[in-house]
Amino acid sequence: MFPCYLRKFFAAGGPLVLLWMLLWAGPVAAQRPAALRGTVTDSLSGQPLAGASVGLVGQPGGTATDALGQFRLAGLPAGTYNLRVGALGCRAANQPVTLVAGETRGVAVALAAASLSLAEVTVNQPRDLNQNLAAITHIDQTLRPVNSGQDLLRLVPGLFIAQHAGGGKAEQIFLRGFDADHGTDFAISVDGLPVNMVSQAHGQGYADFHFVIPETVEALKVYKGPYTARFGDFATAGAGEFLTKTGLAHNQVKVEAGAYNTYRALVMLDLLGGHHLLSKKPENAYVASEYYYSASPFVNNQRFKRFNGMGKYTGQLTDKTSLTLFGSYFTSNWNASGEIPTRAVNEGFISRFGSIDPSEGGRTNRANAYAILTTALPHDAVLRQQVYYTRYNFSLFSNFTFYKDHPVGGDEINQTDTGRNLYGYTGTYERDNRLGARNLHTTLGVGTRIDDSGLGLRHATQRTITDTVDLGRLHEQNVNAYLDETLALTDRLSVNAAVRADLFVFDFRGQIADSTGAFGPLRGRVKAARVSPKLNFYYQASPAVQLFLRSGLGFHSNDARGVVRGTNPAQALPRATGAEAGSTFKPLPDLVVNAAFWYLHLQDELVYSGDEGTTTSVGATQRFGFDLSARYQLTSRLFLDFDGNYSHARLLDAPAGENFVPLGPILTSTAGLTYRQANGLSGSLRYRYLGGRPANEDNTVRALPYFVVDAVLAYTRPRYQFGLTVQNLLNVDWNEAQYATETQLRGEMAPVIDRTFTPGTPFNLKLNASVFF
Numbered sequence: 001m002f003p004c005y006l007r008k009f010f011a012a013g014g015p016l017v018l019l020w021m022l023l024w025a026g027p028v029a030a031q032r033p034a035a036l037r038g039t040v041t042d043s044l045s046g047q048p049l050a051g052a053s054v055g056l057v058g059q060p061g062g063t064a065t066d067a068l069g070q071f072r073l074a075g076l077p078a079g080t081y082n083l084r085v086g087a088l089g090c091r092a093a094n095q096p097v098t099l100v101a102g103e104t105r106g107v108a109v110a111l112a113a114a115s116l117s118l119a120e121v122t123v124n125q126p127r128d129l130n131q132n133l134a135a136i137t138h139i140d141q142t143l144r145p146v147n148s149g150q151d152l153l154r155l156v157p158g159l160f161i162a163q164h165a166g167g168g169k170a171e172q173i174f175l176r177g178f179d180a181d182h183g184t185d186f187a188i189s190v191d192g193l194p195v196n197m198v199s200q201a202h203g204q205g206y207a208d209f210h211f212v213i214p215e216t217v218e219a220l221k222v223y224k225g226p227y228t229a230r231f232g233d234f235a236t237a238g239a240g241e242f243l244t245k246t247g248l249a250h251n252q253v254k255v256e257a258g259a260y261n262t263y264r265a266l267v268m269l270d271l272l273g274g275h276h277l278l279s280k281k282p283e284n285a286y287v288a289s290e291y292y293y294s295a296s297p298f299v300n301n302q303r304f305k306r307f308n309g310m311g312k313y314t315g316q317l318t319d320k321t322s323l324t325l326f327g328s329y330f331t332s333n334w335n336a337s338g339e340i341p342t343r344a345v346n347e348g349f350i351s352r353f354g355s356i357d358p359s360e361g362g363r364t365n366r367a368n369a370y371a372i373l374t375t376a377l378p379h380d381a382v383l384r385q386q387v388y389y390t391r392y393n394f395s396l397f398s399n400f401t402f403y404k405d406h407p408v409g410g411d412e413i414n415q416t417d418t419g420r421n422l423y424g425y426t427g428t429y430e431r432d433n434r435l436g437a438r439n440l441h442t443t444l445g446v447g448t449r450i451d452d453s454g455l456g457l458r459h460a461t462q463r464t465i466t467d468t469v470d471l472g473r474l475h476e477q478n479v480n481a482y483l484d485e486t487l488a489l490t491d492r493l494s495v496n497a498a499v500r501a502d503l504f505v506f507d508f509r510g511q512i513a514d515s516t517g518a519f520g521p522l523r524g525r526v527k528a529a530r531v532s533p534k535l536n537f538y539y540q541a542s543p544a545v546q547l548f549l550r551s552g553l554g555f556h557s558n559d560a561r562g563v564v565r566g567t568n569p570a571q572a573l574p575r576a577t578g579a580e581a582g583s584t585f586k587p588l589p590d591l592v593v594n595a596a597f598w599y600l601h602l603q604d605e606l607v608y609s610g611d612e613g614t615t616t617s618v619g620a621t622q623r624f625g626f627d628l629s630a631r632y633q634l635t636s637r638l639f640l641d642f643d644g645n646y647s648h649a650r651l652l653d654a655p656a657g658e659n660f661v662p663l664g665p666i667l668t669s670t671a672g673l674t675y676r677q678a679n680g681l682s683g684s685l686r687y688r689y690l691g692g693r694p695a696n697e698d699n700t701v702r703a704l705p706y707f708v709v710d711a712v713l714a715y716t717r718p719r720y721q722f723g724l725t726v727q728n729l730l731n732v733d734w735n736e737a738q739y740a741t742e743t744q745l746r747g748e749m750a751p752v753i754d755r756t757f758t759p760g761t762p763f764n765l766k767l768n769a770s771v772f773f
Contacts, residue, residue, distance in 0.1 A: 005256035034099035037072040038107035040065045040085055045247040047314060048322070049111060051127045052087040057094070064127030066382045066430060067374045068322060073607040074434070076103075084111060084641040087110045088138040092120065094459055116142045121592055122544045123584040127441075129486060129496055129538045130740065132584055133157060133222045135592050139631045143219055143639055143674045145684060145712040147256070147264075147768075149209040149724065156222050156240050157594075157629045159186070160668055160690055164737030165363055165759040166336030167294060167304040170208040172737055174690070176237045176598065177623035177647030179663035183207030184556055187231050187239040191326060192426060193370050193388050194449065196234050199474050199508075199560040201417035201455050202396055205234045209367050211330030213290045215252070215266060218245040225578045225598060226554025227534050229498035230445060230483040234556045236576040244326075246314040247284030250772040253323030258725075258766030261295040271311075278323070283315035297762055300355040304334040318402040320376035326369065333363035338399060339756040341743050345623040349745070351505070352733065352759045356745065357410060359462040362396035379430040390422035392453070397463050404751045406746040409461035413469075420453035435487060443484040451476045455508075455561070471767065472510035472522065476560050479503045484534075498552075503529045506572065524564035528572035530555050535727070544586040544719050548596075551579040571617060575603040581744070582627075590633040599624040600749035621655035621661055637678075642671040651697065660694035662740065663703060667691035680716040685709070685729075695740035701755050706734035710759065721770040 040052045048069025055062030059081070065071045086092035091114035099105055112379045114120070121135050128134070140155050150171060161171035173180040175323050180186045183205035188195040190212055200206035221241040223231065231239040256264040263333040271285040289309045296302035310328035317323055325416065337355035344350050370388035394417040401411045409564055426447040433440040457470040479636035482500035489495055504527070534552035541547055554576040564574040582596030602621045623645035632640045649664035672686035692705040709730050714723040728734075735757040744751040 032102040033075045034078055034101060035072060035074040035104040036076060036097060036099065036107065037104060038109060038111045038398065040069045040071065040111060043110040043112040044249060045284050047284065049087050049247045052085055052111065053086050053122065057082040057084050067384050068376050068382060070376065072380050072432065083107065085111065086122065087111055088134065089142065090114055099196045118274060118631060119589045119591055123544060123586060124540055124702055129494060130223055130228045130536060131221050133594060136594050136629050136631060137220045139592065140641065145725065146213055146214045149212050152212065152214055152217060152242065153209060155220050157643045158627055158668060160665060162737040164339055166302055166334040167212040168210065168306065168332040168334040168362060168364060168398065170206050173447060174665045176600065177625060177649035177661065177664045178237045180237060183234060185234060185237040187234040190242045191370065192386050194367055194424065196311065198451050198476050198557060201394055201415040204559045205556065210306060210332060211308060211328060212242065213288050215268060215308065216244045216288050217242050219243040225580055226576050226580065226602065227536055227548065227550040227552040229484045229500045229534050232480050232502050233478065234502060236554050236556050236600065238531050244312060245338065248286045252770055252772055254768060254770040256766055256768040259764045260297050263699065264292045266290045268286045278315055279317045281316035285313040287311040292661040298337040298353045298355065299351060300335055300337045300358040302335050306332040322374045323370040328368045331365040339431060339737060339739060340759050341754045341756050342753065343754050344745060356402050357399040358410060360397050360399055360414065364394045379431060381429060384428045386426045388424045392420040393418050397460060400741055401743050403746055404742065409466065410650065412460045414458045414460045414465060416456040417455045422451050424449040439488045441486040446481045449478045468512055470510065471512050472508050475507040477505045484630065492540045494538045498530045498534040504557060504573065504609065506563045508560045522561065522565060526563050526572060529572045546584045548583065549581045553577055566630055571604050574605055577601045592631045594629045619651060621649065622651040622652055637676055639674040644669045654697060658698045660697050660699050662694060662696050664693060665690060666693050682714050684712045695738060695755060701740035702752060703738035704735055706760065708732065708734055719772055723768040725766040727761050727764040734760040736760040
């Protein structure tokens with residue numbers, strides 16, 4: 001017996017209605033969209049590849065893999081497609097896929113490394129649009145020889161460095177019209193670990209990069225200007241992210257020897273060899289160690305010694321979780337000849353490689369550790385959490401003015417940064433969403449950083465302390481958060497909008513009288529905050545042309561001692577306002593070009609002079625310029641690269657003729673010609689040009705230009721490598737670091753403002769040999 005309601009249904013013609021509903025539902029079901037999701041890994045290590053581009057041939061749009069190498073393409077009609085996956089440095093993979101209505105198909109793609117071909121390089125970056133120099137930096141790292149931390153920094157297009165107090169001191173950085181000192185306006189990180197030191201004894205943003213072993217670096221990401229929300233402090237001229245390798249293709253032992261008793265030894269060992277440690281999924285672990293010694297060409301033997309050691313583990317714990325562990329230790333000590341006055345050389349008092357005060361030099365050490373846990377969450381989200389710790393010590397003896405203030409014992413100073421503990425946490429939540437029919441990528445980030453250190457400034461004679469100028473305890477904390485949204489407005493036009501908020505707490509407790517000598521110990525606690533919005537547009541005019549328009553606010557923090565001493569809290573975090581317009585394009589299949597017009601206004605700078613223990617404000621500055629980078633594959637074996645940069649920098653609160661920004665680079669250029677044969681023979685010829693520029697505000701003292709040529713030759717086979725490096729091939733006299741400094745020598749009746757300089761390396765030949773196993 002049928003229930004009553006069923007008898008009524010059939011009596012009313014229900015079967016016809018039901019049949020009509022089934023027929024109507026059939027085509028609807030057939031039209032239900034399908035989805036494609038998968039994972040992209042490195043064929044050698046098995047580790048996931050983040051940022052790989054994923055798309056369907058002949059279809060608009062596309063996506064990129066997340067931090068776990070995963071991707072998802074949704075809203076696809078049923079049918080057969082050709083899936084194309086590519087990544088810088090890898091051979092693109094094409095895979096046919098047939099989708100049934102309503103299904104979610106899973107695929108796994110492994111990408112193998114490929115020899116460099118500029119015809120295969122793409123100009124679009126679907127996952128990280130703000131990294132618009134990705135193609136350029138990948139080409140550079142593949143072609144350019146890298147043997148030191150200095151060489152790594154030079155991979156940033158348009159960035160110049162100078163060493164001016166022995167090899168163990170952080171390099172002076174020049175970029176986009178900035179003499180960024182040792183990192184005040186350029187943020188540097190390694191695997192998310194910050195390199196710049198806040199309120200450091202010698203200089204704000206001090207970035208000593210020597211703890212990085214160059215052979216362990218796998219990739220570099222460059223971000224020019226204050227346009228990316230992930231970066232806060234110091235990222236005004238830009239930021240550079242260096243990423244170390246997740247695993248080794250082979251073990252390596254390398255030795256180097258060169259002029260001036262220069263030696264280097266390197267060992268890199270794979271620890272697992274395909275075995276497992278914490279899981280049954282892909283895992284990699286390796287250690288690397290480096291020792292370096294150089295007497296240098298200076299009359300005062302530099303006796304520069306450096307040791308680096310590091311270990312790294314990367315593993316897939318589950319399908320949705322990966323873990324990275326890292327630890328490293330670095331120590332260095334050296335003598336220095338410092339900056340010498342031009343008149344002392346011209347008058348024959350010393351040679352170009354001589355020294356006024358041979359007791360200059362220093363020592364430093366740094367230990368680092370971090371852990372990264374990356375987890376896939378529901379709704380195509382990824383959570384990345386990192387904790388890090390650094391223990392740091394620094395002591396530097398310098399003499400910049402010689403006998404100006406202390407005619408008998410000299411003006412040597414000792415700057416110390418001892419027992420610094422740096423703690424930090426960074427967390428990011430990323431998710432791919434849909435806003436209507438358009439893709440929306442959301443990133444939410446939070447973080448904090450705490451620096452605690454003892455800072456000191458003392459007078460000394462021949463490294464013997466004579467009195468104390470400033471001494472105290474630093475405690476500085478930054479808490480930050482940002483929201484970053486990237487929306488595909490059309491198949492070609494994307495907008496990236498973001499906002500970042502930073503809160504700083506500056507705390508300094510002086511232990512002796514203030515260096516002003518007026519009110520006893522300098523003590524204080526100041527809070528300051530900044531909100532930094534960003535707005536960037538990217539237009540993919542064609543597969544070979546990407547246009548961009550970027551804008552944003554940023555800042556760099558000032559030294560805590562200067563902030564506590566200052567009367568204007570706004571000077572704690574001077575605002576940077578920047579914009580740029582440009583394009584990355586391929587006018588020819590084998591030619592990649594990046595060009596940008598840019599502008600940057602810096603609100604104010606309260607500069608703490610670590611050499612004098614005093615603070616000054618230089619007021620607002622304005623900079624604008626043009627960057628041009630080109631990479632051209634002339635033949636299958638011959639590559640040409642070129643970078644040209646022009647900058648115009650002025651002080652806004654100074655009268656005309658007295659408003660030059662000291663040492664701000666105006667015209668810089670680098671270029672190289674690289675030859676690579678399939679049988680392992682390779683060679684490179686490169687030049688660096690840094691134009692003349694004002695060394696002081698009224699341009700009465702100028703820094704001299706230089707043009708230096710270097711050459712590299714190598715022969716590489718599967719089991720070994722031999723190499724030759726020639727620095728300053730033409731053996732020109734050039735000045736690496738230059739200043740306008742008021743100095744006084746023995747026998748002089750009064751101080752003299754003169755160009756002081758550190759001479760650049762003369763002709764230098766180095767040989768190296770490696771064994772792979």
